[in-house]
Amino acid sequence: MKGLSLFLGCLVPNRYPGIELATKLCLAKLDIDLEELKGASCCPAPGVFRSFDKEMWLTLASRNIVLSEQMQRDMLTICNGCFSTLADANRAIKKSEMTKQKTNKILKQIGKEVKGDIEIRHIIEYLYKEIGPEKIALHVETKLKIRVAVHYGCHLIKPTRDRDLGSFERPVFFDQLVTALGATSIEYTDKMACCGAGGGVRSSMREKSLAMTEAKLSYIREADVDCIINSCPFCHMQFDSGQEEINEHMKAQYNIPVLHYTQFLGLALGFPAQMLGIDTTIKKNRRLVEKIAADED
Amino acid sequence: MKDRTASYKAIDRISNVAADSLKCINCGVCSSSCPSGRHTSLNIRRLIKNAAKNIDILTNKELWMCTTCYNCQERCPRSIDIVDMLLDIRAISVQCGSLLPEHRKTCMMLLEHGHAVPISEGCKSKRKELGMEEHPETVHKYKEGLEEVRTLLLACGFERLVGKKNNPPGDNTL
Known part of the structure; x- marks a missing residue:
């Protein structure tokens, strides 16, 4: 198996750098061969750019893929959107010689050529398939005995014909990665529902997008959990900033901590919250960090 | 005259990408699975069912209310690739100048x-x-x-x- 290159995308390095750092710390601790990918751009985002111009979408995605091909490494994504774009583009290139040639004709202008000889991975399916929950459990230093609402997000698992992760109706792989750290994954209504951000809806119809988020948050609150664990910085932002926006505009009072799985894993592997960018100055997250620390004592 | 050609072409292109919508049996699994439809005017069944029939779809705001969650496509008993189709129609819409x-x-x-x-x-x-x-x-x-x-x-x-x-x-x- 090839080593990995880390594809950062936009939201992780440019809004939630803690997730970037948590990913690097966790993978180093798990002894997974990971290198920086230098000079990548936006994946480009599937909901918007694939909607606008498929050729451009495929071309920019292919440039990103080439960067990892040149390192002879599979590419690791930590965002469902990046995973969707890069995995789908990579599949299109591998599947059709004509698509590949057409794309390479444009890439030639920057002296690059896509070969289609690497794989695109998502951190959740990578950890599940290549390491497994049992092995991850062996690395746990701090058992996180808390109640968790797992949010898979849409593009990690759908379209299922392309993802090889089973049915999207009641998946368990992500829950198993969470319970491996000592936490309990709580069932809640509409667990597999979308966060409301995708498809360009958050950017163009913010209120409607937040109405979807509010519905999901209301079910999560009913389930009385300590935090939401996600696998995607876009869902992360929709739940994190979204709660503030909902509280402000809909006169609600949501206060649920939100963590990307890499940050949660980082806590379990013994890294302090400050190192993982779990902003301890944010009230909702401070409460969570205090609870975990109290459980440890 | 140029505009007319563009318009003809757009109709042809929609018909091409939306050909599979003819398989729709109006069962409504798609719209009842749609998280956006609960909160917006998006009726994905109607939108897709009529996609190939009317060029007005290119300026229909509902095109942009889909979060591309794929629930409809996953559950469609006629295996219509609803979201992929919607994305193709969006691209035609943008090429016709309807970028939000x-x-x-x-x-x-x-x-x-x-x-x-x-x-x-x-x-x-x-x-x-x-x-x-x-x-x-x-x-x-x-x-x-x-x-x-x-x-x-x-x-x-x-x-x-x-x-x-x-x-x-x-x-x-x-």
Whole structure:
């Protein structure tokens, strides 16, 4: 198996750098061969750019893929959107010689050529398939005995014909990665529902997008959990900033901590919250960090 | 005359990408699975069922209410690739000049920075607090990479596409 290159995308390095750092710390601790990918751009985002111009979408995605091909490494994504774009583009290139040639004709202008000889991975399916929950459990230093609402997000698992992760109706792989750290994954209504951000809806119809988020948050609150664990910085932002926006505009009072799985894993592997960018100055997250620390004592 | 040709072409293209919508049996599994439809006017069944029949779809705001969650496509008993079809119709709509103003802004970000969401000053200081480099290992740091991205965007005619004035094809239907 090839080593990995880390594809950062936009939201992780440019809004939630803690997730970037948590990913690097966790993978180093798990002894997974990971290198920086230098000079990548936006994946480009599937909901918007694939909607606008498929050729451009495929071309920019292919440039990103080439960067990892040149390192002879599979590419690791930590965002469902990046995973969707890069995995789908990579599949299109591998599947059709004509698509590949057409794309390479444009890439030639920057002296690059896509070969289609690497794989695109998502951190959740990578950890599940290549390491497994049992092995991850062996690395746990701090058992996180808390109640968790797992949010898979849409593009990690759908379209299922392309993802090889089973049915999207009641998946368990992500829950198993969470319970491996000592936490309990709580069932809640509409667990597999979308966060409301995708498809360009958050950017163009913010209120409607937040109405979807509010519905999901209301079910999560009913389930009385300590935090939401996600696998995607876009869902992360929709739940994190979204709660503030909902509280402000809909006169609600949501206060649920939100963590990307890499940050949660980082806590379990013994890294302090400050190192993982779990902003301890944010009230909702401070409460969570205090609870975990109290459980440890 | 030119507009008329464009309009004909748009109809043909919609018919092509939406051919599978003819398989629809109106069962409604798609719209009842749609998280957006609960909160917006999006009726994905109606939208897709009528996709190939009317060029007005290109200016229908419902096109942009889909979060691309794929529930409808996953559950469609007729195996219609609903979301893929919707994305293709969106692209035709954009080519006909119906890019939403907020989405145009996102495109401008990509053209300028190579990122849909470029780094903010606040995030730069967050990175420093975490002991990270101010600029991530992306085109933000490697300017020659950004030039490559711009070259490709230009080669694909993306600037021209984004700059296109709104000219709803519904106005020049025949």
